[in-house]
Amino acid sequence: MMPGSIRLFVVDALHAGANFALSAAQAHYLGSVMRRSVGDALRLFNGRDGEFSARIERIRRGKATVIVEGLLRPQAPETDLWLAFTPLKRDATDLLVQKATELGVAALLPVMTERTNASRVNLERLAAIATEAAEQSERLSVPRLHPPAPLHALLADWPAERILFVALERSDSPAIRPASGPAGILIGPEGGFSPLDRTLIQNGHQCTQVSLGPRILRAETAAIVALALLQAPGYG
Ligand code: SAH
DSSP states (O other): OSSSOOEEEEOOOOOOTTTEEEHHHHIIIIIEEEEEETTTTEEEOSSOOOOOEEEEEEETTEEEEEEEEEEEEEEOOOOEEEEEEEOOOHHHHHHHHHHHTTTOSEEEEEEEEEOOOOOOOOHHHHHHHHHHHHHHOOOSOOOOOOOOOOOOHHHSSSSSTTTEEOHHHHHHHOOOOOSSSEEEEOOOTTTTTOOHHHHHHHHTTTTTBBOOOOSOOOHHHHHHHHHHHOOOOOOO
């Protein structure tokens, strides 16, 4: 059993003996929700220094400080997979961000296409969901969350050496296959890609169109399936 089932993401540097305050939300979670007290163990990670065991040093009225003990897992390279998705209805977007984080994505890139319905994205809310999913799934990092960008800008800024798989329904594109090396997947909105979007994608040098099978999947399902298949048969 790992020391302390509670696992929290922090921004502070982690090393044996480090000593710092948790956020007010984390202190509330530890004290009021989980009923933890002084001396109780927990685990911490920050995306840079690996995972450490720690103990609660003080906890009182929405404030908590911790003392970091030993290294449990050194920082290690993680899946190098990015997900570009168009904001959906709130619940669907939340689900997509949570599941994509569990499936190991390194970066989440909201993209605005012609048929994207949501006019804005609550980045703070999505960051909180991604952080919670990273804590729960024992990742050593939280995915990077980019500000929304229009499709043409996403494609223009996409790194040349990173293959971008584009999930296209109702096409005779080849089935999606496991990726080796840096890759990303682009999932369209509920209304599908418009003719203009498709032209941009066809002209995108890094783009490879792929199919996810004969059925029409909801965008959030398509994202989950694509992320699983890109990592099949083994998860690195
Ligand atoms: N309204 C569209 C479906 C959009 S599905 C229609 O009826 O045709 C939302 C997104 O999920 C699509 O843009 C695509 O990126 C992805 N998707 C869904 N099913 C897919 C499939 N079978 N193959 C590839 N991509 C798929």
